[in-house]
Amino acid sequence: MPAPDDNGFAGMRRNMVTYQIEARGVHAENVLAAMRHVPRHLFLPESLRWAAYDDTPVSIGRGQTISQPYIVARMTELLELDPDSTVLEIGTGSGYQAAVLAEIAHEVWTIERYGDLAREAERLLEGLGYQNVHVIVGDGTLGCAEAAPFDAIIVTAAAPHVPTALAEQLSEGGRLVIPVGDTSVQELRQYRKQGDAFKEARVLDCRFVPLVGRDAFGESRDGTP
Numbered sequence: 001m002p003a004p005d006d007n008g009f010a011g012m013r014r015n016m017v018t019y020q021i022e023a024r025g026v027h028a029e030n031v032l033a034a035m036r037h038v039p040r041h042l043f044l045p046e047s048l049r050w051a052a053y054d055d056t057p058v059s060i061g062r063g064q065t066i067s068q069p070y071i072v073a074r075m076t077e078l079l080e081l082d083p084d085s086t087v088l089e090i091g092t093g094s095g096y097q098a099a100v101l102a103e104i105a106h107e108v109w110t111i112e113r114y115g116d117l118a119r120e121a122e123r124l125l126e127g128l129g130y131q132n133v134h135v136i137v138g139d140g141t142l143g144c145a146e147a148a149p150f151d152a153i154i155v156t157a158a159a160p161h162v163p164t165a166l167a168e169q170l171s172e173g174g175r176l177v178i179p180v181g182d183t184s185v186q187e188l189r190q191y192r193k194q195g196d197a198f199k200e201a202r203v204l205d206c207r208f209v210p211l212v213g214r215d216a217f218g219e220s221r222d223g224t225p
């Protein structure tokens with residue numbers, strides 16, 4: 001249940017789902033319900049909460065951003081989750097996407113390279129009662145071998161290619177959703193593991209902050225000021 005004293009945010013959230021998400025063709029009921037429910041404004045710095053339900057990405061500090069609601073919805077739909085799914089997210093950021101995943105899936109692991117962002121997200125997710133999210137500080141390009149395989153993996157930062165460890169840590173039939181390209185523009189892709197092969201679908205053009213790690217862009221490509 002959304003907090004009763006929601007200051008009108010619940011109404012804004014319903015409108016966000018209707019006009020930004022359903023209207024653009026995301027129809028998976030589990031995704032729409034999750035996004036009507038998660039209090040997105042709490043994942044933003046207090047001074048930017050007014051923009052939480054706008055049709056844009058928003059800064060969350062350290063040069064990073066919380067994605068536009070439509071992109072969160074579309075990526076979540078492409079993961080094809082059900083209540084038994086185990087999911088790995090690379091790029092915890094504010095923790096908002098992780099909360100949306102936690103509403104739908106059984107268990108969520110999320111990796112963030114910045115310790116302060118990870119701790120803040122973890123505190124918020126715990127406070128909201130999500131007991132099925134595990135926040136890890138580290139280089140997400142290496143995945144999380146201890147918890148693998150995953151039914152779904154979502155990368156919420158721009159990758160130059162699919163990191164090898166992530167491909168390996170996907171279960172048979174599993175879905176990997178990832179923006180692939182250079183640091184200025186990328187193509188959102190869905191990969192489905194079928195035996196030794198990956199079936200690729202190219203979805204839309206997008207713009208994410210860079211994935212910085214051993215199997216992605218080097219430190220110098222980090223957008224941090």
Ligand code: SAH
Nearest residue numbers: 091093094096097112113140156211212213
């Ligand atoms: N999913 C987030 C937004 C992600 S912004 C949300 O819902 O708010 C991208 C995030 O990826 C940033 O926080 C950035 O620090 C992180 N990141 C970049 N490279 C990473 C890596 N190799 N491992 C883990 N996190 C990484």
